[in-house]
Amino acid sequence: MCRAVELRQAVLARNDETAHTLRVRLAGRGTTVVNLLSSPGSGKTALLEHELALARERSLPVAALTADLATENDAVRLARSGAPVKQILTDGLCHLEAGMLARHLEGWLPEPTRLLFVENVGNLVCPASYDLGETLRVVLASVTEGEDKPLKYPTAFGLAHLVVVTKTDLARAAGFDEAAFRAHVDQVNPGVEVLLTSVRSGTGLGALLERAEAAAGGGPVHRPVMAPPPPHTHGHPREDPREHEHPGPAVRLTSAQR
Template sequence: MCRAVDLQQSVLARNDESAQALRARLAARGTTVVNLLSSPGSGKTALLEHELTLARERSVPAAALTADLATENDAARLKRSGVPVRQILTDGLCHLEAGMLARHIEDWLPEPTRLLFVENVGNLVCPASYDLGESLRVVLASVTEGEDKPLKYPTAFGLANLVVVTKTDIAQAVGFDEEAFRAHVEQVNPGVEVVLTSVRGQQGLGILLERALAAADGTPPHTPVMARRPHEHAGHAHAGHAHGGHTHATVPSHS
């Protein structure tokens, strides 16, 4: 068990080193990374398409990377925004890592890019522990997923700089309890901003872009309590699981 924990910590520590190097390299060229995490079907692609379109209309140099296990459907949708988009196929891996991101942007990312939005694999478990060199981590949840989602996935929500609720146009129809959801978010991540959005209902649109630009301008985002904890290398990590030749751990590493 100790050997497994040591391996998990080693994987996360190496990823953190890669993330820090990538963050510094991108900052030097004026690029800010926004990491979007959610369950499958949360509506993050639809929201991201709108925000990218808005960025182009406002002459904000933006680009997007979208990750999936298979198909390039999301990339095709995001390209309708008119900004540079690249698809990452993970071949079964359920999360992105900083090294993967660095390789994909090395010969692709346009030089004047100010904002790079990364649509992570639809999953609230594995991606939560991997820092991608982002300056803003956004966790999304649709009103159809239940008010207790933050309690079920405390690492994902606990490390968010911003929480976005999607599909609010059907909130009443599905009986979404906003007050309960906010209380559960507050329980795992005190003080984090919760934004309500609906692409169809035109609610809260543009806020994601505004928060991303604020991060790019150097405004410090909300700092989660969990992100203040250093890596635990002494065996206090929760056991992870192997998938596709990679080891996943549930230890928060984003800071």
């Protein structure tokens, strides 16, 4: 048991060191990372597609990296925004790590990128333990997932800098209790802001981008009181994941960059 604990601590320490190095390096070139975590089907891809398109309308240099176990569907959708997009297929690995992110950004990230959105693997367990060098960690949950989601996944919600509720147009049909949800969020992460959004109705659209811009400009970011947990261990393979690029119209990658 002691050996297992030591191994977990070593894994997390190595990841944190890499994340710190990546954060400093990206900050030096003016890029801020926004890490998006949620369960599968929460609507984060739809929301991110809208926020990227809005950023492009405002001439704000943005890019996105999206991770999935299989298919390039999300990258294809996000590329419709016109922003440069890159897909990582994790081949079964249930989360991204700082080293993986650093490798996939090498030689790809456009130099003027102000905001880099990372759409993590759809999972609220494994990704919660891994710092990716982000400045803003956003956890999303749809109204159809229930008000007790923050209590079921206290680590994910407890370490969030911002919480976003999606699909609020379905709140009445789903019987979503907003007050209960907010109370549960505050129980695991006191003081964190909760945004209400709906891509279909337009509620709250642009708010995520505004919070990201503020963080990139050095504005205050909520500081969770929860201490990061040891990394989640599992038996998934750890091969280097495959990568695919989906550049928007403003960025074309050469074959050497693929």
